[in-house]
Amino acid sequence: MKYIGRRILQAIIAMLGVSTIVFFILHLSGDPVKLMAPQDASAKDIAVLRHELGLDQPLGTQYLHFIGNIFKGDLGYSYIQNVPVINIIASRFPYTLDLALGALILSLFFGISIGLLSAIFRGKWIEKVLMPIILIGQSMPAFWTGILLIMFLSVHLHLFPSSGVGGIKSLILPSITLASLSTATIARMTRSSVIDQLDQDYVRTAYSKGVGKGRLLVRHIFRNSAIPIITIVGLEIANLLGGAVITETIFAWPGLGQLTIQSISSRDFPLVQAIVLLGSAIFIGVNLITDLLYAKVDPRIKLGRDAS
Amino acid sequence: MSLESTMQPINKDDDVVLAVKDLFLEFDNFDSHVTALHGLNFTIRRGEILGLVGESGCGKSLTSLSSIKLLPKNAKITGGEIQLAGTSITHLPEKAMKRLRGNTISMIFQEPMTALNPLIPVGKQIEESLILHKKISRAKRRQRVIELLQSVGIPEPEARYHQFPYELSGGMRQRIMIAMALACDPKLIIADEPTTALDVTIQSQILDLIKDIRERYQTSILIITHDLGVVADVADKVAVMYAGHIVEIATVHELYDHPSHPYTKGLLNSIPDLTTDYEGELDSIKGSVPDLSALPAGCPFQDRCKNVSEKCRVQNPQLAPTGHADHFVACWHPIGDETIGK
Numbered sequence: 001m002k003y004i005g006r007r008i009l010q011a012i013i014a015m016l017g018v019s020t021i022v023f024f025i026l027h028l029s030g031d032p033v034k035l036m037a038p039q040d041a042s043a044k045d046i047a048v049l050r051h052e053l054g055l056d057q058p059l060g061t062q063y064l065h066f067i068g069n070i071f072k073g074d075l076g077y078s079y080i081q082n083v084p085v086i087n088i089i090a091s092r093f094p095y096t097l098d099l100a101l102g103a104l105i106l107s108l109f110f111g112i113s114i115g116l117l118s119a120i121f122r123g124k125w126i127e128k129v130l131m132p133i134i135l136i137g138q139s140m141p142a143f144w145t146g147i148l149l150i151m152f153l154s155v156h157l158h159l160f161p162s163s164g165v166g167g168i169k170s171l172i173l174p175s176i177t178l179a180s181l182s183t184a185t186i187a188r189m190t191r192s193s194v195i196d197q198l199d200q201d202y203v204r205t206a207y208s209k210g211v212g213k214g215r216l217l218v219r220h221i222f223r224n225s226a227i228p229i230i231t232i233v234g235l236e237i238a239n240l241l242g243g244a245v246i247t248e249t250i251f252a253w254p255g256l257g258q259l260t261i262q263s264i265s266s267r268d269f270p271l272v273q274a275i276v277l278l279g280s281a282i283f284i285g286v287n288l289i290t291d292l293l294y295a296k297v298d299p300r301i302k303l304g305r306d307a308s
Numbered sequence: 309m310s311l312e313s314t315m316q317p318i319n320k321d322d323d324v325v326l327a328v329k330d331l332f333l334e335f336d337n338f339d340s341h342v343t344a345l346h347g348l349n350f351t352i353r354r355g356e357i358l359g360l361v362g363e364s365g366c367g368k369s370l371t372s373l374s375s376i377k378l379l380p381k382n383a384k385i386t387g388g389e390i391q392l393a394g395t396s397i398t399h400l401p402e403k404a405m406k407r408l409r410g411n412t413i414s415m416i417f418q419e420p421m422t423a424l425n426p427l428i429p430v431g432k433q434i435e436e437s438l439i440l441h442k443k444i445s446r447a448k449r450r451q452r453v454i455e456l457l458q459s460v461g462i463p464e465p466e467a468r469y470h471q472f473p474y475e476l477s478g479g480m481r482q483r484i485m486i487a488m489a490l491a492c493d494p495k496l497i498i499a500d501e502p503t504t505a506l507d508v509t510i511q512s513q514i515l516d517l518i519k520d521i522r523e524r525y526q527t528s529i530l531i532i533t534h535d536l537g538v539v540a541d542v543a544d545k546v547a548v549m550y551a552g553h554i555v556e557i558a559t560v561h562e563l564y565d566h567p568s569h570p571y572t573k574g575l576l577n578s579i580p581d582l583t584t585d586y587e588g589e590l591d592s593i594k595g596s597v598p599d600l601s602a603l604p605a606g607c608p609f610q611d612r613c614k615n616v617s618e619k620c621r622v623q624n625p626q627l628a629p630t631g632h633a634d635h636f637v638a639c640w641h642p643i644g645d646e647t648i649g650k
Contacts, residue, residue, distance in 0.1 A: 209437045
């Protein structure tokens with residue numbers, strides 16, 4: 001528990017760092033007032049608008065105000081929509097969650113089974129067929145995979161809608177697109193981790209007891225090879241939950257990824273800051289869970305002990 | 309050259325636990341084809357401890373792995389036969405072999421640090437053999453594991469049951485390995501350098517335990533080592549291996565008192581003896597082990613042997629009785645009997 005407390009404190013410091021960096025970079029990136037004001041607005045109108053948004057104050061004051069509000073749980077109002085950014089994010093997050101879950105299920109299932117198969121059948125035809133497929137999956141950028149899928153499965157075969165939200169059917173293509181990358185990563189990690197374990201001495205001991213291949217995999221190998229797989233899956237989950245910018249844009253999926261793009265291009269500072277803050281919170285949270293899982297899987301890993 | 313005539317007489321009686329007859333084993337690497345075992349012959353009887361000694365790469369580990377059929381994928385038995393408790397296992401299908409492993413024959417490995425699964429409690433690892441081979445209830449299995457832990461000298465067995473290998477010392481882990489090998493009361497245990505990785509004091513404890521097991525359960529043990537001291541301590545019989553051949557086989561006392569093969573003699577002379585004053589260096593055998601893929605015709609030891617003759621360069625000597633009881637040597641000019649083979 002003490003360990004978790006310390007980790008949460010670390011997380012707060014990390015997020016503070018992230019929000020500081022984002023705050024200053026954003027304010028360097030341009031002036032939102034000029035984008036917001038109508039083209040025929042007078043200099044006075046612009047000055048009034050700037051004052052309303054608090055952007056006329058010195059940067060330091062703005063920064064302290066921003067940090068202070070975060071601790072009050074107030075992430076501010078969107079410049080553009082004039083509603084609390086938290087509400088905007090809350091309305092978009094479920095879509096990202098759906099997409100992330102879809103992609104995660106696909107990539108876990110295919111990643112782990114392909115990885116396992118190609119490890120067990122190392123050097124056999126199964127591996128020789130599966131690994132190139134994995135390589136293709138990993139080499140193709142999401143925009144290309146997405147476009148190919150739309151072209152064949154929705155334009156030619158009319159199996160799935162090409163974009164937008166509408167039931168489970170519309171979730172499939174973006175999930176596949178998003179999963180193709182993670183699947184490859186998970187499969188490769190699973191494969192190398194399992195192969196690594198197959199060479200260990202305890203495997204020979206198990207065989208000498210009369211253990212068969214199936215039991216060896218389930219009882220001996222799986223747990224031993226789990227840690228690198230958990231690590232990589234954790235990272236993938238964090239990535240997926242942060243919103244898939246490209247995939248969501250291709251499929252007009254109203255998740256966080258799309259929201260990120262929109263908020264950046266309109267210089268909606270509070271919204272961008274909130275999204276980044278959420279992303280880093282997810283990332284840190286997933287990492288914490290991963291670390292806790294390590295200790296569950298491997299009793300040799302003691303939590304709360306400093307690495308030094 | 310008749311192989312039949314050179315074979316040691318194999319007893320048909322039930323007492324023979326392991327009989328290796330004229331065993332040939334070949335290795336296929338990418339670019340080379342190596343005959344690693346050249347017609348091995350030996351037997352182990354019930355309750356007997358046979359020590360297999362030799363330098364690294366002489367084929368002693370391959371011999372043990374052949375006996376339990378856990379050879380690397382590129383190794384193949386190309387001739388001869390292995391009988392385990394009366395059954396020929398040379399061409400036994402994997403499924404049937406699986407039923408023997410851990411049950412009739414089991415194995416103790418060199419590195420107790422890595423030979424145990426790091427993430428399974430040691431008690432569970434011992435129990436696994438029982439799950440695989442014995443149809444007994446969970447409670448009975450638990451009880452048996454506790455008994456086993458006690459019998460290999462592990463204090464507080466109930467507590468140890470749940471511990472992980474990393475929580476135990478090297479000696480303790482080797483005891484766990486031994487308990488694991490004993491679980492199903494096997495007829496033969498193969499111990500591959502069981503003490504090499506351990507501290508000297510622990511070594512003798514483990515060797516005592518091995519002897520104790522033989523006394524108590526009449527288990528036959530094949531112990532593989534490069535340490536003649538270990539062999540002298542535990543074994544009844546010794547087989548000396550050189551470049552894939554057994555060059556000499558005898559009871560321990562016979563071998564130490566009357567080594568017949570120049571190689572055996574060389575090995576024995578290279579052991580420091582505290583009762584002798586040494587002027588210079590210890591004896592060592594000149595030269596190095598020949599490349600198995602390019603063995604010379606004739607005796608494999610010819611290039612390092614002081615007594616080498618023309619015959620040694622042409623014809624490979626086979627194991628033949630020395631005249632002493634239970635003592636066989638493969639040499640044209642054995643020490644102590646200059647007439648043999650001439």
